[in-house]
Amino acid sequence: GFGRLSTRGSQNEYVELLKGMPLEKMNPNDNPDVFAGIDVTWNRVAGGKAIARILEAIESDFNFKNPSTHLPDLMKALRMIEALEDEHWSDVKTKEIKKIIEACAGLYLEVSADGPTASPGSAVALAIEALNRQADNIVLKSYKVTTEPNSKVMELALETNRRENLRDTITIPSNLKNTAPYWLNSKGTLGMYKVNDQQLIGQPETPRSMKVLFKLEVAGQPLEISKDVVYRYSKPDEGELYRPFEILPExxxxxxxxxxxxxxxxxxxxxxxxxxxxxxxxxxxxxxxxxxxxxxxxxxxxxxxxxxxxxxxxxxxxxxxxxxxxxxxxxxxxxxxxxxxxxxxxxxxxxxxxxxxxxxxxxxxxIDIIKKGQTIGYIEGAGDAVPESLNNIGYSVIKIKPQDINADLLSQFDAVVVGIRAYNILDELKFKQDLLFDFVEQGGNMIVQYNTSRRLKVDQIAPYPLKLSRDRVTDENAEVRFIDPDHPLLNYPNKIEPSDFNGWVQERGLYFPGEWSEEFTPILSLNDPGESPKEGSLLVAKHGKGHYIYTGLSFFREFPEGVPGAYRLFANMLSIGKDNINLDKKLTD
CATH class of the missing domain: 2.60.40.10 (Immunoglobulins)
Incomplete structure (x- = not known):
């Protein structure tokens, strides 16, 4: 993806009705509304009207100075919500109103471990903090760590603004599962996670396996509140920080x-x-x-x-x-x-x-690979792992800063490779194009990886006319056809076969040139299913004694994944025209 400017203020979204009943109007003079006729009030839940009356009365006459005065009514509403026949709304609204009760009571409950992680079978020290900041009628009856068999009975009255600090030590059960995102617990398929517990789908995090259940008495009514165990720590430059407590393998x-x-x-x-x-x-x-x-x-x-x-x-x-x-x-x-x-x-x-x-x-x-040429100059673009990948197969890759480019520097290289989108982000390249083209003319090879047609820093990206397009092939398994099977790029020093395009990842390539002059030779033809053939993924032109190659193939994606065919083809691109040239160049000081 690409960064873009944000937009402030309201924006219109347009919806077209494809199927279903005609849209209704909220009011006679309004336009049709996709939400018209949808009841989002308590009336849609059986038994909800009585709950609505209690909550609306609290909302209309809310005591901002002392919200705890509303606790009796909130506890009454909680009992009614818990008794709803609709289990879904009972569960959702019970959690919501408990948060409101905590806030109105000024109740703070926290359980922090003595470290960020623990493994099954190990001991963990817990620090439990309970604070009543406003109400005068809260009692901590007991608490229970969900991994422990028994509750700890307290019968502790929480006096206003008096912090209660409790200590406990537990042992992590040997069969407790490791903390992990639920969508990664089972191996999925391409583009699809596998989730065995369907009720977890949509949750941003996996529910924690270790919690503490507090039983309290609020306004004379029982209240249960569950808290995850966390790790609390501090940094001098950031102050108090929290992170989830994790169960990890030993x-x-x-x-x-x-x-x-x-x-x-x-x-x-x-x-x-x-x-x-x-x-x-x-x-x-x-x-x-x-x-x-x-x-x-x-x-x-x-x-x-x-x-x-x-x-x-x-x-x-x-x-x-x-x-x-x-x-x-x-x-x-x-x-x-x-x-x-x-x-x-x-x-x-x-x-x-x-x-x-x-x-x-x-x-x-x-990799069964033959290389001709040893010393490669690399002009970094928007960022990729191509230099490190070429080093891994024995090339000597030297990163070049555009401002340092001169004829003497370029003469030390067998080939120069330009990183992805370099011509979109490096202003200096507009002043170095002639030097790079002269390098090619004197016998060097120049390989330019994909750029976008927008915001190019140069008027001419190649020594001959070449126009970029938005053509791409997103199917990484798309058939690759050889336009000229006898071309050196497909034969020297490595014989490229259709099997060299097996195992590619994410895509074949992107932003292929759509037009080019007769000096360029297209090497490959490929396309996504149902689309026309694209022949601009790999273009080569003889320029003087050397070769200029433009490619939109996604080598920057294939190299880090260790795709053998991508390495073999790129070695041919670096080697083209080098069969009769002494390639043992050494960098000079």
């Missing part, structure tokens, strides 16, 4: 990278980072890997003293001789139980802190 592990690329049969060292979910963790770590691969050593011991600390282990992965791919999974054994999950923390200021427990696995890919 150990998790993850690999140093999501994808490991092997462009030869040379071994690589792989980091395994083990995190302790409890103190005094002892265990062993081994690896699961595909057939034909090898990992050494077979097992290593791990010992972590403090909860939350990590230990990093190094394993050596040896790929097979031929092209292969699969998954590498760390397995941690603790007390005869194997753990194969990793902990992902989601921490942003605008949403609650969350943890996600996911399968711990990284993709390992042995």
């Amino acid at each position: 150990v998790t592990a993850h690999l140093g990278k999501e994808v490991y690329i092997f462009d030869s049969d040379k071994q690589q060292d792989v980091e395994v980072i083990v995190r302790a979910g409890r103190s005094n963790l002892e265990g062993t770590v081994s690896m699961a890997y595909p057939q034909g691969w090898s990992v050494h050593p077979g097992m290593q011991k791990v010992s972590i003293a403090q909860q939350g600390d990590t230990e990093t282990l190094i394993f050596t992965v040896i790929p097979p001789k031929d092209q292969s791919e699969g998954l590498l999974t760390p397995m941690v054994e603790v007390n005869n139980t194997f753990y194969t999950r990793e902990l992902v923390e989601i921490d942003y200021d605008h949403i609650p802190f969350q943890t996600v427990i996911l399968p711990s696995e990284s993709k390992i890919v042995r």
Whole structure:
């Protein structure tokens, strides 16, 4: 997506009636209204009129100086809501009116743990705070931690503005489920989550498994209020902060990278980072890997003293001789139980802190690839992982700042690659185009990845006429047809087959050129189902001794996912015209 300016004030939304009864009018002189005829009052609930009379009376004569004077009437309304035959509205409105009662009473209840996380079987210290800031008739009868078998009877009168601090220590049950977003508990399909409990659908968070149920007496009436256990802490620059209390496995592990690329049969060292979910963790770590691969050593011991600390282990992965791919999974054994999950923390200021427990696995890919050319200059655009990905298959990639571009600098490179949308965001490139085209003319290769037609910083993006369009292919499995199967881009130094377009992710490409001059040769033809063929995804033009290539193919998406065919095709793009040139260039100081 792209950022855009916000709009203030009212805006009209237009609705067209496709099916159903004609729209009614709220009033005779009004336009038809989609909400006309829909009763949103208490009248739609059997027994709701009496409740409405109580609440309307409170609203019309609300005591802002002392809201607790309304507690008797609010408690009466609560009893009536609890007695409704309509279970849905009874449940919804019971929760809502309890919040109103808490607010009018000035009642504050909080349960905070001594740490942000705990694992099953571990002890947790709880700090319970109860404060009545206004009412004079509230009694804390008891409280019960939902994971404990028994309640703690208190019979504690909550005097006005006197804080009551209680302490308790509990043990997390060994069978308590880990905290995780409910939509990620089961493996879904493309574009669809799998949720076994249908009642959870639509909730922003998974209901917490550990709560504290307070039983109180308010205005002579019983009241039950449930509170999640939280973690309360402070930072010098932010003050008091809260985050949810999480139940996590006693150990998790993850690999140093999501994808490991092997462009030869040379071994690589792989980091395994083990995190302790409890103190005094002892265990062993081994690896699961595909057939034909090898990992050494077979097992290593791990010992972590403090909860939350990590230990990093190094394993050596040896790929097979031929092209292969699969998954590498760390397995941690603790007390005869194997753990194969990793902990992902989601921490942003605008949403609650969350943890996600996911399968711990990284993709390992042995690519059968030949490269011609070694030193690549990369002009970064809007941001992508292409430079790191090319480094992973043995290229020497040097990032170039546009203001530093000159003929001497460019002469050190076999090819120059321009990052995604660079011509949309880098003003300096308008002054460097001639230098880049001269580099191509002298025998270099220049590869430009996708840009949008709007807000281009240059009048001419290529050495020959080329007009960008909004053409794209969103189906990552769309058929790819070779326009000229004998073209060097499809044959040298790697023979590109239709199978090289298997396993692509998210899309084939975007913002393809729609028009180009005769100097360009289109290489591929592809389209989404039901659409016309698009031939602008990969264009190449000979320019002097070198080649200029423009591509809208989504290499920036495929490389991080370790798609072998994307690497092989890009290697051909970097290698074009290099079969008779000495490519062992070295960077000069």
